Amino acid sequence: xxxxxxxxxxxxxxxxxxxxxxxxxxxxxxxxxxxxxxxxxxxxxxxxxxxxxxxxxxxxxxxxxxxxxxxxxxxx
Numbered sequence: 001x002x003x004x005x006x007x008x009x010x011x012x013x014x015x016x017x018x019x020x021x022x023x024x025x026x027x028x029x030x031x032x033x034x035x036x037x038x039x040x041x042x043x044x045x046x047x048x049x050x051x052x053x054x055x056x057x058x059x060x061x062x063x064x065x066x067x068x069x070x071x072x073x074x075x076x
Contacts, residue, residue, distance in 0.1 A: 005064040010038040012056040012063060026055055 013023060024034040027048050036042040044052060053060045 002069045004067045004069060005040070005043070006067060007038055007040050007063070008065055009052070009063050012058055013038070016056050018055070023052070023055065027051060 013020065020031050020034055024031045027034065027044070029044075029048070033042070037044050049060045049063060053063060056063075
């Protein structure tokens with residue numbers, strides 16, 4: 001089974017009221033890189049996920065929605 005992660009980072013940032021430049025500074029990344037996290041173009045490392053979750057007042061699990069996709073072959 002394959003899984004797909006859909007970023008909910010943008011939703012949490014919007015709820016937080018923080019500006020993207022503030023969050024990017026706290027994560028020590030550019031705003032462009034933060035936008036890549038929001039758009040699923042790239043993913044933050046584990047340390048940054050925990051910093052981001054702490055900053056936004058949520059759990060790391062809340063930052064992504066997991067969608068399971070059935071694989072084309074059955075697992076044994």
